[in-house]
Amino acid sequence: MDSRTKGKTVMEVGSDGVAVITLINPPVNSLSFDVLYNLKSNYEEALSRNDVKAIVITGAKGKFSGGFDISGFGEIQKGTRKEPKVGYISIDILTDLLEAARKPSVAAIDGLALGGGLELSMACHARISTPGAQLGLPELQLGVIPGFGGTQRLPRLVGLTKALEMILTSKPVRAEEGHSLGLIDAVVPSAELLTTARRWALDIVERRKPWISSVLKTDKLPPLGEAREILKFARGQTRKQAPNMKHPLMCLDALETGIVSGPRAGLEKEAEVGSQVISLDTTKGLIHVFFSQRGTVKVPGVTDRGLIPRKIKKVAIIGGGLMGSGIATALILSNYPVILKEVNEKFLEAGIGRVKANLQSRVRKGSMSKEKFEKTMSLLKGSLDYESFRDVDMVIEAVIENISLKQQIFADLEKYCPQHCILASNTSTIDLNKIGERTKSQDRIVGAHFFSPAHVMPLLEIVRTNHTSAQVIVDLLDVGKKIKKTPVVVGNCTGFAVNRMFFPYTQAAMFLVERGADPYLIDSAVSKFGMPMGPFRLCDLVGFGVAIATATQFIENFPERTYKSMIIPLMQEDKRAGEATRKGFYLYDDKRKAKPDPELKKYIEKARSMSGANVDPKLVKLSEKEIIEMTFFPVVNEACRVFAEGIAVKAADLDIAAIFGMGFPPYRGGIMFWADSIGSKYIYSRLDEWSKTYGDFFKPCAFLAERGSKGAPLSAPVEQARSRL
Numbered sequence: 161m162d163s164r165t166k167g168k169t170v171m172e173v174g175s176d177g178v179a180v181i182t183l184i185n186p187p188v189n190s191l192s193f194d195v196l197y198n199l200k201s202n203y204e205e206a207l208s209r210n211d212v213k214a215i216v217i218t219g220a221k222g223k224f225s226g227g228f229d230i231s232g233f234g235e236i237q238k239g240t241r242k243e244p245k246v247g248y249i250s251i252d253i254l255t256d257l258l259e260a261a262r263k264p265s266v267a268a269i270d271g272l273a274l275g276g277g278l279e280l281s282m283a284c285h286a287r288i289s290t291p292g293a294q295l296g297l298p299e300l301q302l303g304v305i306p307g308f309g310g311t312q313r314l315p316r317l318v319g320l321t322k323a324l325e326m327i328l329t330s331k332p333v334r335a336e337e338g339h340s341l342g343l344i345d346a347v348v349p350s351a352e353l354l355t356t357a358r359r360w361a362l363d364i365v366e367r368r369k370p371w372i373s374s375v376l377k378t379d380k381l382p383p384l385g386e387a388r389e390i391l392k393f394a395r396g397q398t399r400k401q402a403p404n405m406k407h408p409l410m411c412l413d414a415l416e417t418g419i420v421s422g423p424r425a426g427l428e429k430e431a432e433v434g435s436q437v438i439s440l441d442t443t444k445g446l447i448h449v450f451f452s453q454r455g456t457v458k459v460p461g462v463t464d465r466g467l468i469p470r471k472i473k474k475v476a477i478i479g480g481g482l483m484g485s486g487i488a489t490a491l492i493l494s495n496y497p498v499i500l501k502e503v504n505e506k507f508l509e510a511g512i513g514r515v516k517a518n519l520q521s522r523v524r525k526g527s528m529s530k531e532k533f534e535k536t537m538s539l540l541k542g543s544l545d546y547e548s549f550r551d552v553d554m555v556i557e558a559v560i561e562n563i564s565l566k567q568q569i570f571a572d573l574e575k576y577c578p579q580h581c582i583l584a585s586n587t588s589t590i591d592l593n594k595i596g597e598r599t600k601s602q603d604r605i606v607g608a609h610f611f612s613p614a615h616v617m618p619l620l621e622i623v624r625t626n627h628t629s630a631q632v633i634v635d636l637l638d639v640g641k642k643i644k645k646t647p648v649v650v651g652n653c654t655g656f657a658v659n660r661m662f663f664p665y666t667q668a669a670m671f672l673v674e675r676g677a678d679p680y681l682i683d684s685a686v687s688k689f690g691m692p693m694g695p696f697r698l699c700d701l702v703g704f705g706v707a708i709a710t711a712t713q714f715i716e717n718f719p720e721r722t723y724k725s726m727i728i729p730l731m732q733e734d735k736r737a738g739e740a741t742r743k744g745f746y747l748y749d750d751k752r753k754a755k756p757d758p759e760l761k762k763y764i765e766k767a768r769s770m771s772g773a774n775v776d777p778k779l780v781k782l783s784e785k786e787i788i789e790m791t792f793f794p795v796v797n798e799a800c801r802v803f804a805e806g807i808a809v810k811a812a813d814l815d816i817a818a819i820f821g822m823g824f825p826p827y828r829g830g831i832m833f834w835a836d837s838i839g840s841k842y843i844y845s846r847l848d849e850w851s852k853t854y855g856d857f858f859k860p861c862a863f864l865a866e867r868g869s870k871g872a873p874l875s876a877p878v879e880q881a882r883s884r885l
């Protein structure tokens with residue numbers, strides 16, 4: 161491949177008169193501008209050649225196409241590439257050149273046809289696929305819309321309701337379902353794909369198979385009145401589920417235009433809004449998240465050393481409580497044999513019961529068969545001693561947060577486990593160096609910090625000390641991938657990355673409430689900002705026991721910047737400890753629905769008098785924007801410290817940690833990306849002003865002060881960081 165080009169197509173004309181055009185742009189044959197322009201010239205040539213009767217499009221190396229090359233959006237956003245004329249790809253190339261051609265095209269789909277890949281195939285006159293291929297329009301997830309004709313052709317092929325479901329959820333269907341929906345014309349084994357597609361194309365020429373232009377089909381579209389009702393409902397749902405995003409509604413506008421005014425008008429509308437969405441801030445955020453999420457597995461000095469992950473054949477978990485049982489569930493779901501160790505029969509039974517319950521909930525919801533349940537459970541074995549640890553490749557310790565207990569366990573593990581065995585702890589706060597103090601195995605000690613519930617939450621913080629070997633990190637990254645977690649490699653410190661960022665968020669909320677702000681207004685503003693729930697509702701969900709234990713660690717380790725509020729301990733004393741006790745910042749009914757509690761005032765007033773704080777009229781009347789700034793700028797401040805200390809190696813890792821660990825809205829791009837969209841100067845000046853009025857809790861750290869004073873981006877690499885990694 162020419163080193164200056166990004167991908168290409170090749171065309172070969174067979175003696176049967178079929179031109180096979182292959183998309184080549186590894187790893188997923190994405191449609192870069194080079195690929196698209198090559199495709200256009202191949203088409204022009206094929207259409208002009210007398211020896212070509214029909215065309216087959218396929219992808220190299222078992223993948224049709226993963227869609228438009230997403231980095232192209234970034235180039236347009238940054239202005240390093242000029243956007244082509246509106247509609248050039250979707251109308252000029254795909255519709256007027258390809259679909260309207262006097263020679264038929266057939267798409268031969270292997271592996272996947274996503275986004276622009278599926279849209280290209282829908283512009284063909286038939287689609288043949290291999291079994292299991294993924295077919296979908298995931299563009300909304302990236303902040304763009306299916307802008308290569310997908311908003312017009314998918315409803316005409318599969319019906320409006322199914323098309324809306326596929327587009328709005330971004331979820332792909334498998335080829336078999338695609339076949340029953342009418343999206344795919346035939347499903348054939350991989351070895352027969354090209355011969356079937358060639359034959360099909362020639363059959364179209366000979367009129368033995370229908371010559372169908374998807375964009376002109378109408379048989380699957382509902383009558384206009386019904387279509388309008390369906391779209392109205394979809395709009396309502398979208399407004400409710402994605403209130404801060406414009407692009408899903410803009411996508412619905414394109415769909416509606418096509419149905420009301422015909423496909424040409426629809427394609428034109430799609431091209432117009434497709435071009436507009438590229439410059440939305442939410443789109444910039446989502447595209448940043450796409451690449452950042454894939455970037456977390458690239459760790460300088462670790463993953464660039466050619467190390468191959470070792471095979472982990474068996475895992476042991478110590479502690480079958482909340483976390484241990486969740487971790488065991490995640491592992492057996494990905495076919496790892498697991499030994500679960502507990503202190504006695506009763507606790508072991510309870511632990512295994514929790515794993516069973518996790519899987520049974522899948523059976524109840526229909527996402528797991530009974531046979532699969534039995535098979536998965538058979539991978540789990542219980543144990544009360546270390547004898548069965550002699551052939552395990554990895555241990556994950558998940559006992560209570562007690563340092564001497566963990567130290568004893570690691571000393572025992574060193575005696576029983578094989579020398580190569582990875583020794584991981586799920587501790588959320590304790591220094592890993594201390595945990596391994598009584599061993600000589602520092603190089604294989606690592607943190608595997610899962611989030612509760614561990615079989616559901618997508619993030620895995622891999623915590624390394626100065627001694628953890630690169631091989632161990634590579635191994636754990638591989639396990640993370642296999643159990644479908646997004647791993648982020650971080651350095652060793654109290655709270656690691658996620659909990660360190662989380663802490664100031666809840667603390668800022670307590671600070672505001674003690675000075676007169678309404679907790680329910682804070683929760684509402686934070687939810688509107690896009691967090692799954694506000695800080696007070698979250699404290700109720702986590703439970704006050706955990707909240708106090710975590711706070712204690714932070715107060716001990718970072719006394720100069722912690723705000724010590726007594727609201728939670730006071731409620732805890734009164735046996736209101738959050739949702740589990742049906743009372744916390746909210747009251748909970750039988751269905752766990754939260755309702756504000758007027759009694760809360762009493763605790764706030766008492767805490768206020770204990771801390772000596774006064775009601776501040778300015779803070780009583782905060783606008784939603786001010787609430788967001790006062791709760792999230794302290795988070796930015798802590799993220800800056802984490803970055804400056806080298807706990808996180810890239811700012812983008814903190815973005816991913818905030819999104820997958822804290823629930824920070826992905827369309828804001830993550831904490832550092834969001835901060836940079838606001839500007840370091842502004843954030844610095846606000847924190848500086850608050851620290852002068854309200855104290856050190858808000859004081860900007862040196863890193864933020866330095867970058868903020870110059871207005872420099874916070875996410876730019878740290879030049880001379882004393883990396884802890």
Ligand SMILES: CCCCCCCCCCCC(=O)CC(=O)SCCNC(=O)CCNC(=O)[C@H](O)C(C)(C)COP(=O)(O)OP(=O)(O)OC[C@H]1O[C@@H](n2cnc3c(N)ncnc32)[C@H](O)[C@@H]1OP(=O)(O)O
Pocket residue numbers: 187188190191226227228229230231232233236243244249272274275276277279298299302304305306307308431434435451454455
């Ligand atoms: C600007 C256009 C001109 C004018 C304006 C027109 C208006 C808008 C037009 C919009 C038209 C469209 O239809 C747009 C699209 O098609 S958007 C893209 C839609 N496609 C997707 O969302 C698919 C994204 N990719 C995935 O879901 C996965 O990567 C998948 C399933 C393809 C493979 O998953 P797997 O787990 O196997 O691998 P990875 O995810 O780790 O990916 C490997 C590697 O590939 C890179 N990748 C994947 N997809 C793309 C892509 N579409 N573009 C560029 N790069 C892609 C990914 O980043 C990884 O890279 P490395 O990390 O290995 O470097």
Ligand SMILES: NC(=O)C1=CN([C@@H]2O[C@H](COP(=O)(O)OP(=O)(O)OC[C@H]3O[C@@H](n4cnc5c(N)ncnc54)[C@H](O)[C@@H]3O)[C@@H](O)[C@H]2O)C=CC1
Pocket residue numbers: 478479480481482483484501502503507557558559560561562565569586587588589609610611612706
């Ligand atoms: N609860 C949470 O949300 C999170 C907790 N963590 C960490 O995970 C660890 C476990 O936490 P939880 O599961 O919440 O605790 P838990 O109290 O639910 O479970 C701990 C289990 O360990 C068992 N245990 C104690 N000593 C043992 C030993 N010597 N051998 C075998 N089993 C033993 C106990 O019987 C108990 O069942 C802690 O380090 C905690 O900080 C990490 C992330 C989130």
